[in-house]
Amino acid sequence: xxxxxxxxxxxxxxxxxxxxxxxxxxxxxxxxxxxxxxxxxxxxxxxxxxxxxxxxxxxxxxxxxxxxxxxxxxxxxxxxxxxxxxxxxxxxxxxxxxxxxxxxxxxxxxxxxxxxxxxxxxxxxxxxxxxxxxxxxxxxxxxxxxxxxxxxxxxxxxxxxxxxxxxxxxxxxxxxxxxxxxxxxxxxxxxxxxxxxxxxxxxxxxxxxxxxxxxxxxxxxxxxxxxxxxxxxxxxxxxxxxxxxxxxxxxxxxxxxxxxxxxxxxxxxxxxxxxxxxxxxxxxxxxxxxxxxxxxxxxxxxxxxxxxxxxxxxxxxxxxxxxxxxxxxx
Amino acid sequence: xxxxxxxxxxxxxxxxxxxxxxxxxxxxxxxxxxxxxxxxxxxxxxxxxxxxxxxxxxxxxxxxxxxxxxxxxxxxxxxxxxxxxxxxxxxxxxxxxxxxxxxxxxxxxxxxxxxxxxxxxxxxxxxxxxxxxxxxxxxxxxxxxxxxxxxxxxxxxxxxxxxxxxxxxxxxxxxxxxxxxxxxxxxxxxxxxxxxxxxxxxxxxxxxxxxxxxxxxxxxxxxxxxxxxxxxxxxxxxxxxxxxxxxxxxxxxxxxxxxxxxxxxxxxxxxxxxxxxxxxxxxxxxxxxxxxxxxxxxxxxxxxxxxxxxxxxxxxxxxxxxxxxxxxxxxxxxxxxxxxxxxxxxxxxxxxxxxxxxxxxxxxxxxxxxxxxxxxxxxxxxxxxxxxxxxxxxxxxxxxxxxxxxxxxxxxxxxxxxxxx
Numbered sequence: 001x002x003x004x005x006x007x008x009x010x011x012x013x014x015x016x017x018x019x020x021x022x023x024x025x026x027x028x029x030x031x032x033x034x035x036x037x038x039x040x041x042x043x044x045x046x047x048x049x050x051x052x053x054x055x056x057x058x059x060x061x062x063x064x065x066x067x068x069x070x071x072x073x074x075x076x077x078x079x080x081x082x083x084x085x086x087x088x089x090x091x092x093x094x095x096x097x098x099x100x101x102x103x104x105x106x107x108x109x110x111x112x113x114x115x116x117x118x119x120x121x122x123x124x125x126x127x128x129x130x131x132x133x134x135x136x137x138x139x140x141x142x143x144x145x146x147x148x149x150x151x152x153x154x155x156x157x158x159x160x161x162x163x164x165x166x167x168x169x170x171x172x173x174x175x176x177x178x179x180x181x182x183x184x185x186x187x188x189x190x191x192x193x194x195x196x197x198x199x200x201x202x203x204x205x206x207x208x209x210x211x212x213x214x215x216x217x218x219x220x221x222x223x224x225x226x227x228x229x230x231x232x233x234x235x236x237x238x239x240x241x242x243x244x245x246x247x248x249x250x251x252x253x254x255x256x257x258x259x260x261x262x263x264x265x266x267x268x269x270x271x272x273x274x275x276x277x278x279x280x281x282x283x284x285x286x287x288x289x290x291x292x293x294x295x296x297x298x299x300x301x302x303x304x305x306x307x308x309x310x311x312x313x314x315x316x317x318x319x320x321x322x323x324x325x326x327x328x329x330x
Numbered sequence: 331x332x333x334x335x336x337x338x339x340x341x342x343x344x345x346x347x348x349x350x351x352x353x354x355x356x357x358x359x360x361x362x363x364x365x366x367x368x369x370x371x372x373x374x375x376x377x378x379x380x381x382x383x384x385x386x387x388x389x390x391x392x393x394x395x396x397x398x399x400x401x402x403x404x405x406x407x408x409x410x411x412x413x414x415x416x417x418x419x420x421x422x423x424x425x426x427x428x429x430x431x432x433x434x435x436x437x438x439x440x441x442x443x444x445x446x447x448x449x450x451x452x453x454x455x456x457x458x459x460x461x462x463x464x465x466x467x468x469x470x471x472x473x474x475x476x477x478x479x480x481x482x483x484x485x486x487x488x489x490x491x492x493x494x495x496x497x498x499x500x501x502x503x504x505x506x507x508x509x510x511x512x513x514x515x516x517x518x519x520x521x522x523x524x525x526x527x528x529x530x531x532x533x534x535x536x537x538x539x540x541x542x543x544x545x546x547x548x549x550x551x552x553x554x555x556x557x558x559x560x561x562x563x564x565x566x567x568x569x570x571x572x573x574x575x576x577x578x579x580x581x582x583x584x585x586x587x588x589x590x591x592x593x594x595x596x597x598x599x600x601x602x603x604x605x606x607x608x609x610x611x612x613x614x615x616x617x618x619x620x621x622x623x624x625x626x627x628x629x630x631x632x633x634x635x636x637x638x639x640x641x642x643x644x645x646x647x648x649x650x651x652x653x654x655x656x657x658x659x660x661x662x663x664x665x666x667x668x669x670x671x672x673x674x675x676x677x678x679x680x681x682x683x684x685x686x687x688x689x690x691x692x693x694x695x696x697x698x699x700x701x702x703x704x705x706x707x708x709x710x711x712x713x714x715x716x717x718x719x720x721x722x723x724x725x726x727x728x729x730x731x732x733x734x735x736x737x738x739x740x741x742x743x744x745x746x747x748x749x750x751x
Contacts, residue, residue, distance in 0.1 A: 067529050071397065072536075079538055087534035092527040094400050095536030096423050100393035103385065107352060107397020107405070108527065110381035114351040114403055119529055137393065140386030 026215050027059045034061040034090060036070070041088035042080040046248030048238030048255060049077055049153040052212045053124065056151050056236065057091060059219040063226035064120045069094070069108050073101035073125030073134055076160040077153065099133040101125045102141035105148040113147070120226065124151040127168035128158045131195045142202035142231045149225045149232040152195060155240035163243040167193050170263065171316070172309055173295045175243070180298035189312060199233040200269045206232040207269040212239070213256035217266060217278050224268065237264045245294025257289035262317035265324040280326045286314045331508050337469035337499040338363030340506035341434060341492075344473035346377045347514040348432075348480045350406040352398035354383045354391040358413040359446045360496035361436035365408050388413035392420035392433070399429040400535055402526040404480065407431070410496055411438035414452045418459070421489075425460025425551060427536060428525065430483035430490070432476065433461075437597065437648070438496040439685040443736040447686020448496040449648040450596065453625070454657045460551050462490040462558050463626040464578065465596040469504040471623075474577035477509070478565050480518055485561055487524045488554045493625075495598040497686070509573060517572050555627035562624055580629040582621040583636045585611060589618030591702045592637055594662055595646040596622045599682070599689050603646065606694045615702055625658070630665035637666065642676050644701045646694070646712075648683040655679050655709045676704075682712035718742050 027033050036057035043050035061068050072078045072095045081088040082095065096104045105123035112119045123141075125134060130152035141148055157175045158164040165175040171189040174180040178187040199207045205228045210218040218236065225232040239246060239254045246254045258264040259278075263286060266278035287310055290296040299306040321327060333340070342364050353372065355365035372382040381398075385391045388409050395405040409417065414435060424431050439445040440452055453463055462482065466472035472494045479490040494500055527535055539547055559580065566579035576582075584604050586592055593603050600621040610617045620636050622629075637643055643666070645659035654660065656679035663677045678701050683689045693713050700706045722739055725732045732738065 069401065069527050069529065078536075082534055082537035084537050084539040084543060087537060089534050090532060092529055092532040093534045093536075094397070094527050095534075096393060096396050096400075096427070097419055100389060100396070100420060103390035103393030104397035104400075106383065106385075106390075107354070107394035107399070107403075108401040109397075110352045110383055110394065111398040111401035111403035111405075114379045114381045114398075116379070136386060137390050140390055143386075144383070146383075 027062050033058045036091045044242050046241040046251040048212050048251050052153050052236045052238040059222035063223045067119045069121050071101050071105040071123040073129035074098035075126040075129050102137040106141050106146040109147045122149045127154040128166045131167050142204050145230045147229050151234045153238045155238050157243050159240050159243045185298040196235045200272045203272040204231040209235045211237040211255045211259050246292050254292050260284040261286045261289045262321040265320045277324050286317050339367050340469050340473040342367030343508045344476045346371045351403035352381045352405045354385050354394040354407045356385050356388050356391045358410045360500045361408045361410040388417040392417040395431045399431050400527050402523045404521045405431050408434035410436040411452045421459040424489045428487040432479045433491050435491050435493045436496040436500045445685040449684045451649045453493045454649040465493045467600045469506050471577045478578045486554050498598045558627050580624045580632045584619040586618035590616045591642040592640040593619045593644045628661050633665040644678045646680045650681045678706045679709045
């Protein structure tokens with residue numbers, strides 16, 4: 001498949017860097033960024049998670065003056081960055097197991113506190129490591145209000161093992177374990193969970209959602225998270241070209257459509273209450289988002305559009321827009 | 331300082347003297363009193379600086395210890411039974427990462443059927459996880475082994491599990507000599523990690539290793555265990571010099587000179603065994619005992635030396651490896667291989683004390699006498715009620731839907747636990 005090669009991005013959301021005051025420019029625009037996750041790793045072309053991880057950690061590195069330790073759950077991000085004996089990490093980085101990143105981070109934070117050190121801790125994992133197998137450890141870290149920022153890079157399935165369904169997989173999505181077969185192809189409606197809302201239910205100081213489609217918004221949220229102590233949660237939407245069947249050069253576009261259609265609302269919450277939301281500037285129909293991804297091909301098979309099922313997904317997006325007041329942002 | 335205290339309290343005070351910087355606790359019987367006492371010492375300010383973290387599972391307890399240890403803190407936790415199995419994945423991870431965590435295991439049976447009482451099934455299930463496993467014979471040794479364990483763990487950068495018999499040691503009040511802070515400080519230097527996660531020197535810990543190097547990394551972990559065989563006696567010897575009492579080490583022969591039969595066991599049952607040996611020696615029977623303090627690494631050469639000359643070895647062990655027999659007896663048999671054919675020793679397995687069943691002097695005396703007389707089979711279940719077993723086997727063969735075995739056996743045995751004691 002031939003793809004358009006873009007050497008730079010244009011548009012109102014990205015071109016502003018050179019026009020902004022130096023203080024308000026993105027961390028990523030600076031030659032002094034730490035490149036916490038540096039080049040040479042084995043992520044797929046267009047990997048949203050690789051992008052998200054570098055942006056998050058570079059912002060966290062700037063916010064902490066480089067006094068940062070990273071704990072990583074097993075998953076794509078761990079595997080593609082550390083093929084022995086190489087490592088793409090330019091930060092102190094610790095991988096233990098799939099399900100325990102939050103607990104290991106608690107241990108690191110406890111060690112730092114015990115030693116009187118000001119070093120901060122970020123734990124990170126994919127949606128499977130965070131919302132499924134690691135959820136008990138995550139909830140424990142939240143309720144103890146341990147001084148950890150946990151970042152979930154949500155690509156909506158178990159990509160490292162070959163695209164199996166997770167509790168973050170949206171309805172209708174085809175995965176290796178929710179095949180596009182039978183009368184109800186793809187993932188089921190009514191399953192899955194909303195991790196940011198569950199995080200908020202713990203009453204922790206800070207919860208936010210972010211997307212690789214909005215760099216400034218993401219960096220601001222990391223900075224806000226690092227300004228406070230206690231348990232914090234950042235849920236970043238990161239398209240996976242491999243698992244979603246989207247073009248490698250469409251990662252940002254797909255991520256932006258997820259935000260603009262309302263399926264992935266961007267908001268911040270403090271102590272269990274939503275305090276800010278990022279308004280949708282150009283609302284898009286869910287169908288525009290679905291059409292770019294082969295995991296939803298069955299909705300458009302044989303030239304027919306599965307209007308009924310798409311409407312059910314649209315209803316979820318509409319409810320998000322209403323619930324989080326995403327059109328006005330107030 | 332001499333104190334008449336509960337075993338758990340003695341261990342907690344010894345652990346506190348080791349100045350752990352992070353302690354994580356999740357309750358499971360019979361380990362609870364240890365972490366409760368430590369929590370009290372931290373909360374009252376007598377153990378400081380130390381972070382005491384109440385976690386949501388054993389899996390997280392060890393995971394928190396992993397993070398703390400990797401960040402350069404002296405880390406401690408404790409568990410038992412199901413808790414050890416729930417943290418199984420993290421056990422392998424801690425040893426694979428070379429983190430010198432010390433953990434107390436209050437030995438307890440594993441279900442189903444659920445059972446809170448003592449045996450060694452938990453420790454045996456995790457024998458290949460890369461942890462050093464030490465077994466305490468009494469509460470003094472339980473306390474002392476923890477002080478040695480931190481020293482050993484940090485010398486090798488390898489986790490150490492101190493195994494103490496649940497209830498029999500954890501809940502028993504005995505005299506314990508608790509050392510002073512100065513004595514422990516002189517014996518146990520500050521923790522200097524061989525690897526630490528630190529922004530001043532960023533490193534990647536826990537990278538993926540493929541077929542090109544995995545075997546070498548695993549061998550190096552085995553090498554560490556072999557090194558422990560040399561270091562454990564050195565530490566025990568230095569401990570004896572400083573504290574004036576023998577604790578730890580690889581193993582302890584008891585009246586094995588001229589013994590034709592030697593009984594091998596681990597943990598608190600050695601006290602009972604030695605009383606029985608004394609009585610049989612008084613009756614002219616050439617019998618001795620071997621208390622194995624270090625189970626992993628398995629001190630095969632030392633076991634072989636200690637058993638040399640014996641015609642019969644009776645291994646008393648508190649576990650039944652289903653489909654096999656006894657774990658310890660298998661290791662003892664392995665240790666005895668390589669002896670000349672004319673000195674082949676017969677090794678008997680005596681499985682005893684499962685799920686807390688009392689191991690009495692009378693039963694041991696009977697089985698040792700049978701063993702010494704050459705009348706013992708290869709695998710003997712001490713005080714097993716064969717009638718109960720046979721009736722359930724019959725029920726199962728008569729009726730496909732014979733019901734849960736545990737319930738059937740309990741109904742058969744009757745309402746009281748009259749067989750204990």
